[in-house]
Amino acid sequence: MALTAPVKEAATSAQVTRQKTIGYAATAADAALAPFSFERREVLPRDVQIEILFCGVCHSDLHTARNEWQNTIYPVVPGHEIVGRITKAGSEVTKFKEGGLAGVGCMVDSCRTCPSCKDGLEQYCIPGFTGTYNSDDKILGGVTYGGYSKTIVVNEDFVLRLPENLDLAAVAPLLCAGITTYSPLRHWKVGKGQKVGIVGLGGLGHMGVKLANAMGAHAVLFTTSANKKEDGKRLGAAEVVVSRNQAEMDKHLDSFDFILDTVSAAHDINAYLNLLKRDATLTQVGAPEVLNVSPFSLIFRRRQLAGSLIGGIAETQEMLDFCGEHGITSDIEIIPIRKINEAYERMLKSDVKYRFVIDMGSLG
Amino acid sequence: MALTAPVKEAATSAQVTRQKTIGYAATAADAALAPFSFERREVLPRDVQIEILFCGVCHSDLHTARNEWQNTIYPVVPGHEIVGRITKAGSEVTKFKEGGLAGVGCMVDSCRTCPSCKDGLEQYCIPGFTGTYNSDDKILGGVTYGGYSKTIVVNEDFVLRLPENLDLAAVAPLLCAGITTYSPLRHWKVGKGQKVGIVGLGGLGHMGVKLANAMGAHAVLFTTSANKKEDGKRLGAAEVVVSRNQAEMDKHLDSFDFILDTVSAAHDINAYLNLLKRDATLTQVGAPEVLNVSPFSLIFRRRQLAGSLIGGIAETQEMLDFCGEHGITSDIEIIPIRKINEAYERMLKSDVKYRFVIDMGSLG
Numbered sequence: 157m158a159l160t161a162p163v164k165e166a167a168t169s170a171q172v173t174r175q176k177t178i179g180y181a182a183t184a185a186d187a188a189l190a191p192f193s194f195e196r197r198e199v200l201p202r203d204v205q206i207e208i209l210f211c212g213v214c215h216s217d218l219h220t221a222r223n224e225w226q227n228t229i230y231p232v233v234p235g236h237e238i239v240g241r242i243t244k245a246g247s248e249v250t251k252f253k254e255g256g257l258a259g260v261g262c263m264v265d266s267c268r269t270c271p272s273c274k275d276g277l278e279q280y281c282i283p284g285f286t287g288t289y290n291s292d293d294k295i296l297g298g299v300t301y302g303g304y305s306k307t308i309v310v311n312e313d314f315v316l317r318l319p320e321n322l323d324l325a326a327v328a329p330l331l332c333a334g335i336t337t338y339s340p341l342r343h344w345k346v347g348k349g350q351k352v353g354i355v356g357l358g359g360l361g362h363m364g365v366k367l368a369n370a371m372g373a374h375a376v377l378f379t380t381s382a383n384k385k386e387d388g389k390r391l392g393a394a395e396v397v398v399s400r401n402q403a404e405m406d407k408h409l410d411s412f413d414f415i416l417d418t419v420s421a422a423h424d425i426n427a428y429l430n431l432l433k434r435d436a437t438l439t440q441v442g443a444p445e446v447l448n449v450s451p452f453s454l455i456f457r458r459r460q461l462a463g464s465l466i467g468g469i470a471e472t473q474e475m476l477d478f479c480g481e482h483g484i485t486s487d488i489e490i491i492p493i494r495k496i497n498e499a500y501e502r503m504l505k506s507d508v509k510y511r512f513v514i515d516m517g518s519l520g
Numbered sequence: 521m522a523l524t525a526p527v528k529e530a531a532t533s534a535q536v537t538r539q540k541t542i543g544y545a546a547t548a549a550d551a552a553l554a555p556f557s558f559e560r561r562e563v564l565p566r567d568v569q570i571e572i573l574f575c576g577v578c579h580s581d582l583h584t585a586r587n588e589w590q591n592t593i594y595p596v597v598p599g600h601e602i603v604g605r606i607t608k609a610g611s612e613v614t615k616f617k618e619g620g621l622a623g624v625g626c627m628v629d630s631c632r633t634c635p636s637c638k639d640g641l642e643q644y645c646i647p648g649f650t651g652t653y654n655s656d657d658k659i660l661g662g663v664t665y666g667g668y669s670k671t672i673v674v675n676e677d678f679v680l681r682l683p684e685n686l687d688l689a690a691v692a693p694l695l696c697a698g699i700t701t702y703s704p705l706r707h708w709k710v711g712k713g714q715k716v717g718i719v720g721l722g723g724l725g726h727m728g729v730k731l732a733n734a735m736g737a738h739a740v741l742f743t744t745s746a747n748k749k750e751d752g753k754r755l756g757a758a759e760v761v762v763s764r765n766q767a768e769m770d771k772h773l774d775s776f777d778f779i780l781d782t783v784s785a786a787h788d789i790n791a792y793l794n795l796l797k798r799d800a801t802l803t804q805v806g807a808p809e810v811l812n813v814s815p816f817s818l819i820f821r822r823r824q825l826a827g828s829l830i831g832g833i834a835e836t837q838e839m840l841d842f843c844g845e846h847g848i849t850s851d852i853e854i855i856p857i858r859k860i861n862e863a864y865e866r867m868l869k870s871d872v873k874y875r876f877v878i879d880m881g882s883l884g
Binding site: 271272277280282343410434437440441442443444445446447448449450451452453454455456457458459460461462463464465 | 635636641644646707774798801804805806807808809810811812813814815816817818819820821822823824825826827828829
């Protein structure tokens with residue numbers, strides 16, 4: 157599904173009615189997240205309003221709360237792995253009904269007219285998509301506020317249908333961690349008969365292993381921790397390689413059809429590039445500050461290093477349907493919102509298997 | 521054409537008859553090239569013997585002569601852009617006849633059995649192809665000696681037919697500089713209606729501009745020197761961008777279908793990655809020590825950074841035929857062999873338009 161017309165209703169913020177809601181916000185880079193009252197728009201004709209039941213906790217939330225990408229507008233309400241129940245649907249909404257489940261991921265709008273939007277790849281929108289939080293709110297003015305909150309109002313074109321057969325809390329991380337790994341696996345045509353590497357076992361990596369396995373590939377997990385071997389296999393990895401063990405790594409030289417690298421800490425990318433077959437691709441979805449690529453790693457086998465960003469709305473829906481069919485969810489630990497600051501500290505120590513999800517009922 | 525059976529005649533070096541020849545060799549990293557007598561094999565049944573008329577001077581020759589890749593076996597006779605006339609053909613040679621023109625590029629053999637060789641991509645031979653110089657000589661023993669010499673003996677499967685309508689001296693650089701740029705332009709399907717960037721105007725870059733233009737693309741040359749603008753256009757560039765001019769660079773953001781980067785000096789690769797459209801590729805054929813890639817340059821447009829190495833034998837023949845059809849040769853400066861050391865110094869200052877070619881008749 158490519159999106160159709162631009163949101164014409166986006167007239168001026170003065171014409172839009174507002175409603176109050178509450179959430180958790182950071183007010184400065186060094187401030188703990190704390191309760192915060194703010195406003196959302198009342199539903200416009202093509203909007204749905206969602207009572208947020210669960211919201212996943214992504215590393216981007218932490219980066220943004222602490223202004224680590226130097227682009228945070230405070231106060232910021234993070235959260236872009238949103239699942240909940242529709243409490244109101246605008247008069248022209250066709251895809252959703254009150255009472256149904258719905259999800260919102262990293263985007264709540266895009267230009268809808270550029271070549272990327274026309275191709276259903278809103279994540280690559282040329283003027284830039286509207287992020288679920290910390291983006292210009294083109295309808296209400298000000299900045300968008302994310303899912304660490306009671307409710308959200310989103311144009312139906314950016315709302316996802318959720319599988320009914322899965323644990324709802326464990327579906328939340330699919331909206332970012334799920335699609336971020338699903339999209340490159342699909343784009344580079346991962347499937348049966350292929351040997352596919354997943355680098356890193358965290359929120360993204362554990363979804364990568366589950367999805368690559370469900371797509372029929374021989375999934376090989378690379379981790380720095382020997383003690384993650386068993387868990388890697390439980391998640392669906394056919395093999396787990398401890399990347400610090402050079403002999404283990406050498407066994408896999410020139411053998412991978414595709415590698416998905418989910419690591420955002422500094423690491424030696426050439427060690428993985430050299431495991432690719434001729435003409436194969438390593439795609440980076442984590443974002444270390446810099447990748448020091450030796451050109452010879454690429455030149456001697458015509459290998460490719462690529463990047464990939466979340467996925468389009470249509471592909472996100474496809475991913476959710478795929479997860480419904482295959483019974484795939486994220487491995488999660490549910491926390492009440494008051495534990496969010498503690499959860500951030502634990503994430504920094506990789507002390508979570510493999511995604512925190514906030515029970516938004518705990519917001520009171 | 522994929523190559524067929526392995527060279528069975530490669531028995532042992534003891535069984536092979538030898539003949540004397542002369543050339544120019546470096547005997548140490550800090551030694552000037554100087555006259556050198558050595559042996560070649562007498563033609564085996566599938567060999568052709570070529571009287572070398574011209575040999576192009578590639579940067580790899582200099583790197584190897586000076587052991588800059590730490591893998592040189594001395595004495596080394598460089599040269600892998602070889603053109604000449606066949607003086608002898610073995611009893612089972614089918615593709616060539618005495619008296620005809622012939623060329624030899626960077627490879628004189630490969631394993632012929634690995635997946636790359638079977639796909640006609642001998643340059644990616646898994647056990648490694650036999651380089652024209654500084655490689656193990658599997659037939660004669662010792663090391664292979666290149667084209668800075670009077671004569672060479674090569675299995676016909678690694679010998680190329682040359683177009684008869686082109687200036688022979690100016691054809692020599694096609695055997696390395698030509699195929700190194702032609703192969704990625706073809707592999708990434710460069711053609712009409714595409715905007716294609718060529719980074720760097722040297723031996724490789726000037727061939728890239730000519731070839732991309734002949735393939736029908738809108739070729740844009742990137743150079744650091746404003747004074748190369750006119751020459752870039754003469755060679756076939758539709759536009760020439762001075763890469764130090766940020767405003768000029770910014771005009772081209774997100775607009776390229778493909779970029780071929782021929783620069784082997786350190787440079788900011790992200791400046792070029794950011795000029796690619798979504799899903800487009802930048803291919804590196806020069807080899808700087810390291811490319812410092814910002815993952816965001818790749819992630820936000822799903823861009824790809826690739827490498828490419830020369831080309832297979834069949835594709836090299838295709839390139840030579842293409843150049844014959846389109847009247848394409850290298851821009852060259854002919855030198856006698858005694859000026860080779862001076863030529864190396866001038867290459868280091870980019871003081872050549874755009875390739876030195878040795879007149880091997882000057883060897884005496």
